[in-house]
Amino acid sequence: MTTSVLLVGVGGQGTILASDVLAKVAAGTGLDVKLSEVHGMSQRGGSVETSVRFGDEVASPMADAGAVDVLIAFELLEAARWAHHVAPGGRVFASVRRIPPLSVLIGSDPYPEGLEIELEERGATLIDADELACEAGSPKSANIVLLGAASQALSFDEGIWRKVISTRVPPHTVKANIRAFELGREAGAPRGEC
Amino acid sequence: MVSERVERVLLSGNEAVARGAWEAGVAVGVGYPGTPSTEVLECLATLGDARSEWAPNEKVALEVAVGVSLGGRRVLVTMKHVGLNVAADPLFTLAYTGVRGGLVILVADDPGMHSSQNEQDTRMLARAAKVPVLEPSDSQEALLMTKAAFEMSERFDLPFVVRSSTRISHSKGLVETGARDEAPPVGGYATDARKYVMMPGNARVRRVDLESRLEVLADESQRLDVDRVEMRDTVVGVITSGVAYWQVREALPDASVLKLGLTNPLSEDTIREFAKSVDRVAVVEELDPYLETSLRAMGVEVEITSVPRTGELTARAVAEGLGRDVAALREPIAGLPGRPPVMCPGCPHRGVFYALKRMRAIVTGDIGCYTLAALPPLSSMDTCVCMGASIGMAHGLELVVGEDDRPVVAVIGDSTYAHSGLTGLVNAVYNRGDSTIVVLDNRTTAMTGHQDNPVTGRTLMGEETTELDLAAVGVALGAASVRVIDPHDLASAEEVLREEVARSGVSLVVAKAPCALLLKDEHSPVGVDDEACTACGVCIRLGCPAISKAQDGKAFIDVALCVGCGQCEQVCTFDAIVPAGPACDIGGGV
Ligand SMILES: Cc1ncc(C[n+]2csc(CCOP(=O)(O)OP(=O)(O)O)c2C)c(N)n1
Numbered sequence: 164m165t166t167s168v169l170l171v172g173v174g175g176q177g178t179i180l181a182s183d184v185l186a187k188v189a190a191g192t193g194l195d196v197k198l199s200e201v202h203g204m205s206q207r208g209g210s211v212e213t214s215v216r217f218g219d220e221v222a223s224p225m226a227d228a229g230a231v232d233v234l235i236a237f238e239l240l241e242a243a244r245w246a247h248h249v250a251p252g253g254r255v256f257a258s259v260r261r262i263p264p265l266s267v268l269i270g271s272d273p274y275p276e277g278l279e280i281e282l283e284e285r286g287a288t289l290i291d292a293d294e295l296a297c298e299a300g301s302p303k304s305a306n307i308v309l310l311g312a313a314s315q316a317l318s319f320d321e322g323i324w325r326k327v328i329s330t331r332v333p334p335h336t337v338k339a340n341i342r343a344f345e346l347g348r349e350a351g352a353p354r355g356e357c
Numbered sequence: 358m359v360s361e362r363v364e365r366v367l368l369s370g371n372e373a374v375a376r377g378a379w380e381a382g383v384a385v386g387v388g389y390p391g392t393p394s395t396e397v398l399e400c401l402a403t404l405g406d407a408r409s410e411w412a413p414n415e416k417v418a419l420e421v422a423v424g425v426s427l428g429g430r431r432v433l434v435t436m437k438h439v440g441l442n443v444a445a446d447p448l449f450t451l452a453y454t455g456v457r458g459g460l461v462i463l464v465a466d467d468p469g470m471h472s473s474q475n476e477q478d479t480r481m482l483a484r485a486a487k488v489p490v491l492e493p494s495d496s497q498e499a500l501l502m503t504k505a506a507f508e509m510s511e512r513f514d515l516p517f518v519v520r521s522s523t524r525i526s527h528s529k530g531l532v533e534t535g536a537r538d539e540a541p542p543v544g545g546y547a548t549d550a551r552k553y554v555m556m557p558g559n560a561r562v563r564r565v566d567l568e569s570r571l572e573v574l575a576d577e578s579q580r581l582d583v584d585r586v587e588m589r590d591t592v593v594g595v596i597t598s599g600v601a602y603w604q605v606r607e608a609l610p611d612a613s614v615l616k617l618g619l620t621n622p623l624s625e626d627t628i629r630e631f632a633k634s635v636d637r638v639a640v641v642e643e644l645d646p647y648l649e650t651s652l653r654a655m656g657v658e659v660e661i662t663s664v665p666r667t668g669e670l671t672a673r674a675v676a677e678g679l680g681r682d683v684a685a686l687r688e689p690i691a692g693l694p695g696r697p698p699v700m701c702p703g704c705p706h707r708g709v710f711y712a713l714k715r716m717r718a719i720v721t722g723d724i725g726c727y728t729l730a731a732l733p734p735l736s737s738m739d740t741c742v743c744m745g746a747s748i749g750m751a752h753g754l755e756l757v758v759g760e761d762d763r764p765v766v767a768v769i770g771d772s773t774y775a776h777s778g779l780t781g782l783v784n785a786v787y788n789r790g791d792s793t794i795v796v797l798d799n800r801t802t803a804m805t806g807h808q809d810n811p812v813t814g815r816t817l818m819g820e821e822t823t824e825l826d827l828a829a830v831g832v833a834l835g836a837a838s839v840r841v842i843d844p845h846d847l848a849s850a851e852e853v854l855r856e857e858v859a860r861s862g863v864s865l866v867v868a869k870a871p872c873a874l875l876l877k878d879e880h881s882p883v884g885v886d887d888e889a890c891t892a893c894g895v896c897i898r899l900g901c902p903a904i905s906k907a908q909d910g911k912a913f914i915d916v917a918l919c920v921g922c923g924q925c926e927q928v929c930t931f932d933a934i935v936p937a938g939p940a941c942d943i944g945g946g947v
Binding site: 210246 | 365367471495523524527528529530531600603604606607610671672673683684685686687688689690692693694695696697698699700701726729732733734894897898900902904905906910
């Protein structure tokens with residue numbers, strides 16, 4: 164069985180680092196892993212997407228449309244753009260962060276209304292990743308908050324996540340990033356029925 | 358001895374190619390940047406033992422490599438698919454001369470055009486050049502095939518192309534690495550005019566020899582261990598190569614597969630044997646029907662594949678193409694605005710295009726970050742064809758558009774100018790042209806991730822070197838007028854541009870200011886004085902992603918994005934754009 168995770172966002176949001184952490188976590192548990200990124204224009208504020216696939220033997224490096232098990236979206240509009248790629252029964256973890264594209268900034272297009280509701284109707288878990296990142300002590304750790312949330316849908320134990328995060332982020336931010344992971348993991352936990 | 362568990366590392370295809378070349382003992386790596394190939398040389402430069410160099414273009418890169426090879430050492434050349442067009446001239450004759458030290462050219466295709474102007478298939482050009490092609494399918498094979506290619510290049514006396522693509526170069530997988538072998542010596546330089554001076558008498562002999570070298574390679578191909586037969590269910594047998602192999606494995610895990618590693622020349626025996634062992638043959642390949650037409654020419658019956666001929670292959674498309682059921686996709690959420698890349702806040706290019714838009718100029722453009730000026734709201738680039746084209750096209754347009762028409766201005770980046778713009782300037786001067794040529798000198802090759810180039814004064818190995826002095830070269834080549842402007846100073850930039858388009862003879866304007874992403878200084882962002890802002894919208898038309906239109910139509914500047922370039926302050930006629938003060942006062946926004 165191969166698990167397909169798709170990470171989407173806007174250039175500069177740290178999707179590539181997050182994908183790398185996820186790939187190393189999977190490899191660290193002895194699984195085969197492939198990661199594929201499209202980052203040609205990432206520094207120019209365009210959409211970025213990365214697939215991470217892992218399992219006993221991974222064939223294609225790309226998480227195909229309709230076959231995404233976990234979608235991790237770093238921005239709301241990007242979550243909406245990719246939501247239909249998720250497989251039946253797949254999970255979506257989306258940041259509520261809004262980054263307007265240029266057409267919205269210059270007033271040619273509105274930033275779409277009601278995306279939160281639409282995504283929640285499709286079963287997405289919405290995360291205030293920026294708020295939690297600030298709480299963790301580093302506004303730049305929103306990417307790790309989202310990984311923490313998504314870790315609820317991935318069966319790796321917390322120890323390996325901590326280990327990989329510690330080696331992959333700048334040394335002086337390790338504490339904040341570990342905290343970001345924990346806060347994200349809490350936020351991504353299934354809500355109890357009441 | 359206790360056998361150690363081999364450690365596998367996560368490497369991108371590009372890192373794996375660099376590693377394979379390094380393990381093969383390369384002395385030199387040389388190339389020109391181009392997505393998705395760029396990181397190969399950047400990685401090789403960090404591995405030690407070999408020298409890596411950026412050449413000004415792919416033709417020069419290949420010529421440098423030929424020199425290294427004739428000197429008896431192994432050499433890696435890197436480029437993107439369109440780079441091979443530029444290098445085609447030496448390439449076609451290099452097949453005749455052959456090599457001394459192994460010469461391997463990594464060419465990375467970009468199916469789907471994630472960051473390219475076309476989608477050409479390198480196998481077609483390599484076959485036309487009579488150059489062998491190896492096609493890895495993932496990082497592990499990228500390492501092994503690159504390494505093996507050096508040995509094959511020496512053994513068969515041919516340059517070898519290793520063809521990658523975006524999903525190989527920019528994918529990571531687990532790779533077993535090895536030690537560096539110092540390549541077996543092929544001997545130092547030795548004069549051999551009959552082999553290396555390709556004038557007709559010698560070339561005719563080498564032409565015949567080339568056919569026999571390719572034949573020997575084809576005959577030996579079965580023993581090279583690069584093609585792989587995987588027998589499973591024999592109802593359908595798929596013939597494939599490159600990353601398409603993995604899409605086939607994903608889509609049809611039960612099908613028998615012939616995975617071709619060497620796609621020029623083809624191992625006909627292997628293909629015929631495989632075709633005989635299955636009921637129906639399918640061909641799955643990305644881009645052109647290269648294998649399909651070759652197989653048909655060999656008389657192999659190919660079950661037509663309805664796999665798309667354009668764009669990137671996905672497992673889903675392969676499954677659909679071969680008649681498997683695929684589940685319908687969910688309904689996409691409709692009405693979402695797109696998110697194309699944009700010029701960064703503080704980009705110096707913006708100032709030039711703002712002026713050109715006001716001048717209603719016809720702008721023949723070129724390739725680089727500045728091509729983004731073609732998008733709204735600047736919408737001030739008319740053409741983009743290939744690197745260097747802006748200057749020749751401007752001259753051509755000026756030959757036929759009347760004097761009262763809009764002015765024609767060629768705009769080209771510094772790296773692109775050094776790549777293939779200089780000869781365009783020579784042409785315009787020689788042919789008594791009137792062109793105005795703007796070189797956007799942002800001190801880097803920004804588009805492909807900030808590589809050094811001849812204008813930056815630094816090499817790929819990090820050494821300081823002589824800077825190409827654009828203004829002095831312009832004068833030396835005979836431009837009638839050479840001006841240097843600061844593109845952030847909008848009024849004087851426009852004034853100079855207006856003067857130069859009015860002037861007869863060739864004008865060269867060097868717009869010099871570093872790429873905003875290179876600026877390490879403290880930024881002093883600006884903000885909007887809400888009282889003074891009249892919602893006129895002029896600053897919005899700069900297309901700066903730090904400036905947006907608020908609900909009331911007034912401008913809003915995101916201090917987290919603003920780098921304080923000052924362009925918006927200059928266009929605002931109401932003094933509504935003011936220093937924002939220290940960023941920390943604005944709060945902890947992200
Ligand atoms: C023949 C060829 N080689 C390489 C490329 C890839 N490429 C596109 S633009 C560019 C360089 C852009 O640098 P520059 O002209 O300095 O403009 P900047 O991006 O810095 O604005 C490169 C290498 C290409 N498109 N064609």
